[in-house]
Amino acid sequence: MEIRLDAVGHRxxxxxxxRDISLTIPAGxxxxxxGPSGCGKSTLLRFIGGLEQPTLGNVFQVGEQPDGCLNALTxxxxxxxxxxxxxxxxxxxxxxxxxxxxxxxxDSVITDVLARTNxxxxxxxxxxxxxxxxxxxxxxxxxxxxxxxxxxxxxxLSALDSQTRDLLMEDLVSLWSRTPFTAVYVTHNLQEAVRxxxxxxxxxxxxxxxxxxVTIDAPLDQRRTADPDLQQKHDHLWHLMRDEARAADxxxxxxx
Amino acid sequence: MALETSAHDNDTPARxxxxxxxxxxxxxxxxxxxxxxxxxxxxxxxGTRQGWISALTLPKPSDVFxxxxxxxxxxxxxxxxxxxxTRLVVGAxxxxxxxxxxxxxxxxxxxxxxxxxxxxxxxxxxxxIALLPLxxxxxxxxxxxxxxxxxxxxxxxxxxxxxxxVDNVDRTLIRMGQSFGLSWMSIVRKIVLPGAxxxxxxxxxxxxxxxxxxxxxxxxxxxxxxxxxYILQAGSLYDLDRxxxxxxxxxxxxxxxxxxxxxxxxxxxxxxx
Ligand SMILES: Nc1ncnc2c1ncn2[C@@H]1O[C@H](COP(=O)(O)OP(=O)(O)OP(=O)(O)O)[C@@H](O)[C@H]1O
Ligand SMILES: [Mg+2]
Numbered sequence: 090m091e092i093r094l095d096a097v098g099h100r101x102x103x104x105x106x107x108r109d110i111s112l113t114i115p116a117g118x119x120x121x122x123x124g125p126s127g128c129g130k131s132t133l134l135r136f137i138g139g140l141e142q143p144t145l146g147n148v149f150q151v152g153e154q155p156d157g158c159l160n161a162l163t164x165x166x167x168x169x170x171x172x173x174x175x176x177x178x179x180x181x182x183x184x185x186x187x188x189x190x191x192x193x194x195x196d197s198v199i200t201d202v203l204a205r206t207n208x209x210x211x212x213x214x215x216x217x218x219x220x221x222x223x224x225x226x227x228x229x230x231x232x233x234x235x236x237x238x239x240x241x242x243x244x245x246l247s248a249l250d251s252q253t254r255d256l257l258m259e260d261l262v263s264l265w266s267r268t269p270f271t272a273v274y275v276t277h278n279l280q281e282a283v284r285x286x287x288x289x290x291x292x293x294x295x296x297x298x299x300x301x302x303v304t305i306d307a308p309l310d311q312r313r314t315a316d317p318d319l320q321q322k323h324d325h326l327w328h329l330m331r332d333e334a335r336a337a338d339x340x341x342x343x344x345x
Numbered sequence: 346m347a348l349e350t351s352a353h354d355n356d357t358p359a360r361x362x363x364x365x366x367x368x369x370x371x372x373x374x375x376x377x378x379x380x381x382x383x384x385x386x387x388x389x390x391x392g393t394r395q396g397w398i399s400a401l402t403l404p405k406p407s408d409v410f411x412x413x414x415x416x417x418x419x420x421x422x423x424x425x426x427x428x429x430x431t432r433l434v435v436g437a438x439x440x441x442x443x444x445x446x447x448x449x450x451x452x453x454x455x456x457x458x459x460x461x462x463x464x465x466x467x468x469x470x471x472x473x474i475a476l477l478p479l480x481x482x483x484x485x486x487x488x489x490x491x492x493x494x495x496x497x498x499x500x501x502x503x504x505x506x507x508x509x510x511v512d513n514v515d516r517t518l519i520r521m522g523q524s525f526g527l528s529w530m531s532i533v534r535k536i537v538l539p540g541a542x543x544x545x546x547x548x549x550x551x552x553x554x555x556x557x558x559x560x561x562x563x564x565x566x567x568x569x570x571x572x573x574x575y576i577l578q579a580g581s582l583y584d585l586d587r588x589x590x591x592x593x594x595x596x597x598x599x600x601x602x603x604x605x606x607x608x609x610x611x612x613x614x615x616x617x618x
Contacts, residue, residue, distance in 0.1 A: 138524060160526045170521035174539045174616040183535060184525040217618045235525065 090161065090238035090271060091116045091151040092137055098145035098296075099132060105296040106132050107143070112290060112299065114239065116152065117269040119309075121282040123330065124292030124300075125337035130275045131243050133297070137273055138162045138241045154238045159188050163237035167244045169224040171216045171231075178203070178212040181231045198234050205264065206230040222253035226260070233264075240272040246281060258284050266310045279330070283323045284312055291329050294337035301329055404585040409593060412586040421575075426594070429560060429571045432488065433598075436495025437556040444500045444552070445545060448507020452541070453533065458508070465504050473498040474562045481567075491563040498559040499552035506548020507541060514540035543617065546610050553602045557595060572598075 092114035099107045106129040114120045114137070122130050135141040136148050139162060154161050171180050178199050185195045203209045206226045216224055225245060232240055246254040258281060264270075276282055282289050283305065291300040305312075305322055312319055386406045392398030393405040416422045447465075450457040473494055480490040480497075514537050522532040564573025572594055579587035 140520065140524060160524075162524075164521070164524040166517060166521060168517060170517050172518060172536065172539070173618070174542075174614075183522075184527070186535075187527050187531050215616050217616060231525075 090154055092239060092271075092273070093149045093151055094133075094137070094146065095149065096146040097133070097136060097143045097148065099129070099136070099143045108296040108298050110146070110297070110299060112302075114271065114273055115288070116271050118287040119265065119272045119274055119285050121274045121276060121286030121289045122292065123275075123277055123279065123282050123289060123326065124297055125294045125330070125334040126277065127337065128292045128295050128333075129297035130277075130292060133292075134164075134241050134243050134273060134275050137239075138164055150238075155236060157236050158238055159235040160184065161238040163232045163235055163240055165225075165228050165232050165240060165242040165245045167248055169216075169221075169228045169248075171224055171227055173216050176213050176215055177208060177219075177227050177230075180216070180227060181234050184231055184235050202230040202233045205233060206260065220253075221249050222257060225249065225257060229257075229260070229264075238271060240270055242272060243275045244277070245274075247276070247278065254278075254281070261285060262309045262312075266308075279323055279326050280314075282326065283319050285309065289322075289326065291326065291333075294333045294340065300333065400585075404589050408586045409589045412590040413593065416587075416590055422594075425570050425572055425575045427570075428568070429564065429573070432491045432495060432563070432571070433556055433560050436492045436560070437499050437553055439492065440496035440499030440556070441503050441549065441552060443496070444503025444548075445507050447500075448504045448545075449511060449533070449537070449541075451504065451508040452511025453537070461504075462508075465501055469501045469505070473559060474566075477563060477566055486567065491560070491568070494563045495556050495559050499556050502552040502555060503545075503548050506551070507545050510541035510544025510548070511537060513544060542613055543610075546606060546613065549609075550603065550606050553606065554599060557599055557602070561595065 094110050094112045094114075097107060097110040098105075110133065122133065124130055132141070136143050139148075150161065172183060175183060181199050181202060182195055185198060190198075199212070200209070203212055206229055208223070208226055208230055211219065211223065211227075216227070219227065225248075228245075246257055249257065262285065265272075274281070274285055286305060287309075289303040289305065291303065292298065293300045303322060303326060305319070307316070307318065389398065389403055390406045393400065393403060413422075447457075447461060451461050451465075452458075476497070477490065477494055480493045484490045484493045518536050518540060519532060522536050527535070560571075561573035561576065564571035565577045568574045572591055576588055576591035576595075579585075579591060
């Protein structure tokens, strides 16, 4: 399934947050959205997932949902959003229970997604017993369980330390390589964008507009950090970001 | 390198870094509560035996104990305790249930909040005992008015605790539930209610203690049997042994209730960090 944004604009009272965003999120690809702090990335993602409505423009979902899809637009949150009173398996079962599936079907889905995210041994652990990286794996497993058409991730790794972040990026790459999924990945970490994005959308400072869309053709599983092409893309993105970030920073100081 | 060795070279005195952490963390100390009780009772026993506490001020703890034993053997304990417990359980159950329900409504619907919060604020400070005559007219002289009094007394603190707890449920979890397309009912049942449970249970602790106080008050104002009636009778005869036996039973009831809530907390809130 594809997502199409048509001239989306938004304002919170007096503050214009987003302006004239037209963009296609292609199916089976990962689209990264980067931009300075406060430019409206999270807001844009909430529009895509239907958690909020833009004041201007429209968001369309184009095409059919995959078979067995229980929740077409599925989020992975920065702070994991796991229910602390449910076990790992219970957290996953939470999102399956409302669909009237038979018990053994639910159990087999849980077993399957736990295996895919290497969590099989932790099915009965409570979130408080898990490290941050593990918690985010559970959240990924939960998202996979509903067989989503589009995964919406808002800085999913930014609460984690850099080693864990690298490991989880590898996990995402291998998950995608086995079964490509459509994803929108919001981040302000350029390494993540260059590592995971097929298409990288650079937003300008507030009001967020599309500054540039960079595409990277190298297959995800063949991207190496030392690759000069990738390094060049990275530098280009950094160049784009730096001026915006500097200007945004100065603005905040003025605003205060 | 230079930094490490200089201390030895110059023979500057080395002192251990003083420890200033610790404390502010309640720890489980077994038996301390019992020891405090035992010491107080021992002092009372000693005082009454040796006469520096007059028999008019305090009965001998051992006499109270034997009164309790006699009370139990004569079967009058069950005769008085059973009606009291029934009143407590029925009244507290009704009040707590209604309180949790209303608290949830207030927490979930802005209209309910606007309508009920001022009302709750208005009835919270009313001493419920003052309303007993009214309850007698509304619900009858016997059990009905006692249930109503206890229910009413537990209702308001439960409401306040519940809606406060609902307000404190992590909004990102609710947002998560919505983003996975959970039904409204599921979100309330599986996210809001368990998330509010810690607050509801600490409210329960307070409202059950209030329930015991009201139970005794109601029984003092009119009941044939019940711990409150027993204490009132003993008091009017100035029978300190029996009066204290009744008070001991109430204290034990309080301890049992608090222990029960504690057990419930450890069971239901195992997930807490
Ligand atoms: N519910 C809201 N009401 C009013 N203003 C809001 C609301 N949500 C966001 N904003 C404002 O809109 C702007 C964009 O917010 P948003 O969270 O989308 O930015 P972001 O790009 O995700 O930033 P960050 O990189 O810090 O996550 C910010 O200035 C923020 O203060
Ligand atoms: Mg954000």
